[in-house]
Amino acid sequence: MAVKSLNSIRRNFSPWTDPAAKPYIQFENVTKQFGDFTAVNNLSLTIYEREFYALLGASGCGKSTLLRMLAGFDEPTSGRILLDGQDLRGVPPHKRPVNMMFQSYALFPHMTVEKNIAFGLKQEGMASADIAKRVAEMLKLVKLEQFAKRKPHQLSGGQRQRVALARSVAKRPKVLLLDEPLGALDKKLREETQFELMDLQQDLGLTFVVVTHDQEEAMTMADRIAILDKGEVMQVATPQEIYEAPGSRFVANFVGSMNLFEGEVTRRDETSADIQIGPDLLIRTVNPGNSERKAGVNYAVRPEKIRVSSKKPEETGVNSAQGEIFDIAYLGDVTNYNVKLDDGRIVKATVINSNRLAEDPLTWGDRAWISFKPDAGIVLTR
Structure with a gap:
């Protein structure tokens, strides 16, 4: 597919920040139980029209159950799911x-x-001429015109994925x-297809809801990400907010790699705080959050x-x-x-190799200093 810039579209798309904007999809206090197991627990979410929305979480967190309830394959045990203001309870999948x-x-x-692309259109009773026109449009959209007569086994994995789309x-x-x-x-094709999906979503003007356990996939494609755990929402935010300002230790640990320092706030004012981490490390931060003096907190830094x-x-110090x-x-x-600090804790650091040869070569067993700026991390109180 042709590559085009979505910068202007995505930069200006944030209906969730507009109090007057009306959600397109609403999960209202939805619970789904399978016998004694609660897959989704009193969950509420709002998704806006034309949003590329990702449900991200580990296996068993409830993300696929949410998708199946929205599709109509499962019904909520309690709560409501609304699409464009319509309560979907009792509406069969083929009528949604x-x-x-x-x-x-x-x-x-x-x-x-x-014929694969035309199948659903034939089931709906669309006229043959209209089917042919629509199929031609779809083939052009996914750049598969020259493969129209092939069968799935004659296609690559990426081509089959486009047919399914x-x-x-x-x-x-x-x-x-x-x-x-x-x-x-495979990894390379997956990375290429992520951008193709984003282009396709903008071309069609549809609302996409994607379930994934792949963090990079969600961060690349989604306007917003809902992180789920044990059927509950841990945080909903843009990819940048999720990464730079996780709302809890769970989110901080789940998305990407993170260093968490546990300590006590020894000084706090309106703009900064000091946190004592063991005997040898004092952290000064300009992102104190809602921490209070003498309170135990976690300092998170990538x-x-x-x-x-x-x-x-x-x-130093x-x-x-x-x-x-x-x-x-x-x-x-x-x-x-x-880096194993002198107090025994392990700190993870990532250094960009901007030069072909390292300016400050370090190897196993070398003594080294770790350091970071006051705005590098944030304080987590939960």
């Missing part, structure tokens, strides 16, 4: 203005690409539900915000500590270090 694309793609192996949107649903849509693709050097920082290089992982673009 949604379509679902499964991870397996579920293509008919004996049918050609064009074309079939899913051929009926022009109001909402497209995607259950781990890129799980069957590995890429931490500097590792053999040279002593200009200011604040946001710096000394230790020993414990582990090294060279990944080409970055090098990951585990």
Whole structure:
């Protein structure tokens, strides 16, 4: 597919910040039980029209159950699900203005690409001429015109994924539900297809709700991410907010890599705070959150915000500590270090390899300093 910039579209799209904006999809106090097991627990979410919304979480967190209830395959035990103001309870799947694309793609192996795309349209009784026109539009949209006569086994994984997408949107649903849509693709193709999905969503003007356990996938594609755990919402925010300002220890640990320092607030004013971490590390932060003096807190800082050097920082005693290089992982673009501080705690640091040869080469067993700026991390109180 042709690559185009979505910067202006995505930068200005934030209806959730507008008090007058009306949610398109609403989960209101939804609970879903399977016998004694509660898959979704009194959950509420709002999704806006044309939003690319990701449900992110580990296996068993309830994200696929939410998708199935929205599609009509399962009914909530209690609570309501509304789409454009309509309560969906009792509405069968085929009468809901949604379509679902499964991870397996579920293509008919004996049918050609064009017949796979046309299948749902024929089931609805659309006229043959209109079907042919719609199928041609879909083939052009996913750039598969030259593969129209092929069968699924003659296509690559990425091409089969596009066929499944074309079939899913051929009926022009109001909402497209995607259950781990890129799980069957290899890493490089998955990364390319993420941007293709974003382009497709903007071209069609649809609302996309995607279920994934892949953090990078959610961060790349979604306007907002809902992080779930044990059937409950842990945080809903934009990818940048999720990464830079996690709302809890769970979210901080779940998304990306994180260093968590547990300590006590020894000083606090309106703009900053000091946190004593053990005997040797004093953290000064300009992101004190709602912490209070003498309270126990966690200070969270990402590995890429931490500097590792053999040279002593200009200011020691604040946001710096000394230790020993414990582990090294060279990944080409970055090098990951585990530094064992003198008090025994392990700190993770990620250094960008901006030069072909390291300016300050460090190896296993070397003494090194870790340091970070006052605005590098945030204070978590829960």
